[in-house]
Amino acid sequence: MIEAVNLTKHYGAKTAVAGVTFTVKPGMVTGFLGPNGAGKSTTMRMIVGLDKPTAGSVTVNGKPYVKHHDPLHQVGALLDAKAVHTSRSAYNHLLAMAATHGIPTSRVNEVIDMTGLAAVAKKKAGGFSLGMGQRLGIASALLGDPQTLILDEPVNGLDPEGVLWVRNLAKHLAAQGKTVFLSSHLMSEMAQTADHLIVIGRGRIIADAPIAEILAGNQQAKVRVRTADVTHLGQLLSGSGVQVECNENETLEVSGLDSRQIAKIALDNHVLVYELTPLSTSLEEAYFDLTKDSVEYHSQELDDAAAPAPALEGTLK
Ligand SMILES: Nc1ncnc2c1ncn2[C@@H]1O[C@H](COP(=O)(O)OP(=O)(O)OP(=O)(O)O)[C@@H](O)[C@H]1O
Secondary structure, eight states, X not given: OEEEEEEEEEETTEEEEEEEEEEEOTTEEEEEEOOTTSSHHHHHHHHTTSSOOSEEEEEETTBOGGXXXXXXXXXXXXXXXTXXXXXXXXXXXXXXXXXXXXXXXXXXXXXXXXXXXXXXXXXXXXXXXXXXXXXXXXXXXXXXXXXXEEEESTTTTOOHHHHHHHHHHHHHHHHTTOEEEEEXXXXXXXXXXXXXXXXXXXXXXXXXXXXXHHHHHTOOOEEEEEESOHHHHHHHHOBTTBEEEEEETTEEEEESSOHHHHHHHHHHTTOOEEEEEEEOOOHHHHHHHHHTTTOSSOOOXXXXXXXXXXXXXXXXX
């Protein structure tokens, strides 16, 4: 269990995290989503004591992280996959960590097998690809079989098989009653992995709810209507509380009316309709809708794609 109360971090004049309060519960996967610079990594670093909060507090399994005598058994964290001794082999890196907690060598071998590192375990970690580094970071996080796992962008750099593995691992650990908190930029991935979402933008919590609720809250209840007579049907359907868009040949997207109401209006007016499809909001759409006012660093429009990407002023990454 992770409990943050009014957690705040300022870097000089910059507010990275602006007084967030949330609970990450055991027995489920909680996704931490937000645009670049939203404050995800800073929040995760404060949870494991790598950054000191300017105000507020955060506890893991009931205590501030630094107060735990057996931190590797309490919290496994992957925050920066490159934070390893580059001239040490993956095996020796894990063995050194294990030695600090009296963790047996058999557990080192176990996590090496679990993370698919067996073939490269004796190679220097400095030569690892991003994906192998991620796997080693996850192996380190799992080493103490902790009650709480915090993984910052765990699928970053992983191949499709690795992405699937992280997804199944997260679900498996949650099913064992562990607290699993992971950040990702991949909304589609989150939709398949997380049970609950905490969305952050500009250092503030924008949403904290089960995925199903976030989707339902953003449901536009649109219906796609195909007809040869878009102009006539569009006029018939328009009215207060109804929005009709025509972005494609012979196709309308209607919100404010359901399929049955649209079919009735079309029938009463002898307009032939050859498709009526309710459209549901994807998590991606819900996410864009939620964060549209919180994106600090906007990308350029597609027309400008050939131009260089905008500079991320104020970002350290
Ligand atoms: N050490 C630091 N000194 C000054 N500013 C910082 C520092 N670390 C982070 N920031 C700023 O705090 C804000 C939040 O950064 P953070 O890395 O927590 O965001 P994030 O949500 O993890 O972003 P990303 O998805 O890009 O990794 C950003 O504006 C960042 O530039």
